[in-house]
Amino acid sequence: MKLAFCGLGLMGEPMALRLLSAGHTVNVWNRTPGKAQALIALGAQWCDTPAQAASDVDGVFMCLLNTSAVEQVVFGPEGIVHARHLRWLVDHSSVPPEQTRAWSQxxxxxxxxxWLDAPVSGGVMGVQTATLAVMVGGHISSLESASQAMSAYASNITHMGDSGAGQATKLCNQTIVASTVAAIAEAVGLAHRNGIDLNQLAKALQGGWADSKPLQVFVPRMVTPSQASIGALSTMLKDVDTVMQVAQSSGAPMPVMATVQQQLRAAQAAGLGEAELSALICLVWPEQRSAF
Incomplete structure (x- = not known):
């Protein structure tokens, strides 16, 4: 297929790389052109504007930071909306469902x-191993075409309903992930203060009811922080803020998430917003602050 990809950040760059590796022709655009150089060296076609990238292609993908970035890239003066023969657009960004519905119309x-809202779960590792979960809202006929390309980096692509349904499902995902990581941080802090070998903690719990992908990923990174981030704490806070806004508007009680939201805000206020999400450990194990 001939595709376009706009937004070459932490997730977007490896997604575009997987599309290239699968044999697709890929036009790329990014706000910072330098981030596209590695992809260009592998055969991607650089375009000066989102509209240029999205013209005369089978479909367009984008993975952007927030709502303002999405609106500018799609509807700005040189945005995707001005592309020639635009058929469908897949938005892998995480934005509020109501905003997605308005943009789709x-x-x-x-x-x-x-417009297919298609947020993902699985992180960079999920892209690299082609095991991402993608939750999609929008017309299923367009998804049938888009999923042929998404299969380059996703193994679980689920149509959740009309426009906005994918974003609402991602909020459910983030509810579980954020509260789980907060609980993991408290467990690691408890283990530290009780003389447990922290390098054995994830292994000891593997296979039991406390086991999960976040447990196996985040315990080691809380104990020995990595320089290669798998996602900023501020990004999770953005999503949790959206969870709470949608919960309030729909009347859904979320007492656990309200507490997690305050924990994330406290961590950001302490200067950890751009650190990885595993930096949440610093709230219960302050001595780890210097490692982040």
Whole structure:
């Protein structure tokens, strides 16, 4: 397929790389052109604007930081909406469901293209191993085409319903992940203060009811922080803030997430916003602060 990819950040760059490796032709655009150099060296086609990247392709993918970035890239003066023959757009960003629904209608009215909200779970490792989970809202007919490309980095692609349903599902995902990581941090802090060998903790719990992918990934990174981030704490706080906003508007009680939100805010106020999410350990094990 001939595709476009806009947004070459922590997740976007390896996604575009997987599309190239699968044999697709990929136009790329990024706000900072330097981040595209490695992909260009592997055959990606650089484009000066999102509209140029998205013109005359089978479909467009984007993975951007927040709502303002998405709106600018799609609807700005040189945005995707101005592309020639735009068919469908897959948004892997995490943004509020209501905003997604409004953008979907706006895009369709402007150029009859379909908007698929398709947030992901699994992190960079999931992209690299082609095991991402993708939760999708929008027209299933466009998803049938887009999923042929997404299979380059995803093994679980699920149509969740109409526009916005994918983003709402991602909020459920983030509810579970954020509260789990907060609980893991407290468990690591408890283990530290009781003389447990922290390097054995994840192994000891493996296979039991406390086991999970976050447990196996985050315990080692809380004990010995890695320079290679798998996601900033501030990004999770953004998603948790959206969870709480949607919960309030829909009348869903979320007492656990309200506490987790305050923990994330405390960590950000302590200067850990750009640190990896595993830095949440510093709230219960302050001595680890210097490692992050």
């Amino acid at each position: 706006r895009l369709h009215l402007a150029c009859q293209a379909d």
